[in-house]
Amino acid sequence: MTAPLLAVHGWGFNAGFWMPVLDRLPDFRGDCIDMGFYGTPKRPKVPRPLVLAHSMGLAWALANIPRPWAGVLAVNAFPRFTRSPTFVDGVPPRLVERMLARCDEAPQQVAADFLARCGVESPDTSGIDAAPLKDELAWLAKCDERTALRMLPCPVLALAGTNDPIVPQAMSLASFAPETLTLVEGAGHLLPLTHPDWLATQVRLFAARLEA
Template sequence: MTDGARLPLVCLHGWGFDASTWAPMRAHLDGWDIHADDAGYFGRTVAAERPAAYVAVGHSLGAMRSLEDAGAGCRGLVLINGFARFSAAGDFPTGVAARVLDRMLTRLAADPAAVVGEFRRRCGAADPIDAGTLDEAVLAAGLRQLRAGDARAAWAARRVPVRILAGDADPVVTPALTAASFGGEAVWCAGGGHLLPLTHPAWCASQIRAFVRELAGAPDPA
């Protein structure tokens, strides 16, 4: 029987990163049953097991994917540096201009390492990448998802509790974009940027532990 206070976690990372995003946070969740997807941006795709009951934890694009793809076993969502929609639209002016993503897509075909490296630096990641492992087709598909994806209907129809974790100094998903996506529900990390699982892993882990403990007393979604 699954301990309700230690429900397994299913983790989905963001664009331009991989499953190692969760390594620092895992160190603060020692012994926890954690399953991490890898989107394959660096050539290694992993579809993590979905236990019978679990909490989905998503970062950035992985947060939107978690919101859209929450299966029957999902008992709660932790969305970190996330959004319900990323690109701007007529009814979502706070989003990032589509031309920014279009420009990234155009440059990606010629020099994927430059595009990914520049994005990661903007996020706050200074570590070098292995350009030889980059999968341009998978990266392009992710950018198209950022451009066209819209999980606002999934957010409005959510059936499980959600914890929103955001950084008030996030240069990619700004506080305004967080608010436009989720209203006033976010828990803010003072001084936090776009890579909270990497830069503030202990804080993220403590928020997850508290959230899952709260879920232990909640009934299953109808």
Template sequence: MTAAATAPVAGETWLRTEDGTRLAVSVLAPLARGSARRPVVVLAHGWGGSRRIWGPVTDRLLRRGFPVVSYDLRGHGSSTVGAAGVTAAAMAADLAAVVRHAGGAPLVVGHSGGGFAALAMAAVPGPGVRPVGLVLVASAAYDQDTTEKEARMMGAPLFSWALRRPGLGRTLLNQMTGTSLAPRLREVNRQVFAGTAPEVRAACFRSSRGMDLRAALAGARLPAAVLTGGADRVVRPELGRDLAATLPDAEFTPLDGAGHVLPLEHPDAVAESVTRTAARVTAGTPGAGTP
């Protein structure tokens, strides 16, 4: 079993990638320390979001004793876009750079498009990249062929204008979430989505066309967990079940009635999956399989 990573020094920093992208990275030290050493957790958010989406999950992980590293995807939040643009390969390479910064062997948690990057990185890790576990949140390994019409809508001026209006923007994004999400968290979701440049949103949704990582993931033999919202209208729930069946050592957790933004909707469930996966990493035991 690969040894867990040692967390870098806590604080805010910038990572510069080979193509000139500047990634905004946060490193947070745990608030509680138990007898067992917790692995570093790297959090990769979804398209149109930012590391702010992880706030409720980060709080829970820090209180459970996990060091946490989060970052803004290229073109999101405070991160820039380099010469390579917003592509699937570039986003996977960015995550690999963050993993190396986090010590090379963290537990990686990816939400939605951040999960696509985590899966691509795990399939072909590269030098200095040895994730000890994966938690995939509302994500998939294939069937993300967004049409050009849908991609253009994400970058359309009218859509962006509507997102900047709080009431209208929350209404537009209601389909992303389940019914139980608190109004203040719906507003967080709107703010981060509205804060992403329209051309970045459109490029993200183009980047997954033709993606099929199932064959490559057959050799990804590391503890994994997959969480899926039963009412997810962005990444269909059955794709989460397929992902758990594809990974050699994955647990599957369906969340009835939940939508797509599980880091805000069900932070306790996400934190619990991270904790269980970390325990499996420490014990070196296989997962429970897919029900």
């Protein structure tokens, strides 16, 4: 039987982010995490899921979703975001620190600026909930789930864009084993929105591989 899907969005988004892909997979069971940036959080429990994780969603899933998993498909994702002596391809910590410093006074603008940088046209952050937004951003600044990723006893497939403005190609190469990573030439940070048909096909192929 095909593993149920559990989709996890990244910072600044909500569960609806994954719908362009999930709408193309009507025969799959599953559910979505919602971190509550725009309303009530949602933490469904899905037994032995195939985790679909976008951006920060991978690190969040590694820290919060109980194992076992059937597999994980990481999209524009990472287990650690900020630079450190052991992760030189991360982003400078000051970039996240600047966002955090602005979150108390202008959370809607901080989120809107980030979403626009991701490639979202005219993002609407009017309904943003500042508390979880800032809490998860503070966690993002210090999270490091690289060991958890390496220790996963399930298959991993990572998909990333070569023109991602949030997760540079070097970060993707530093985060995933070469045999697990597929780079999409010219793609940015929003593969589930810009390449939903292709991504749905990748989910199907990966799920079939897990059943074999």
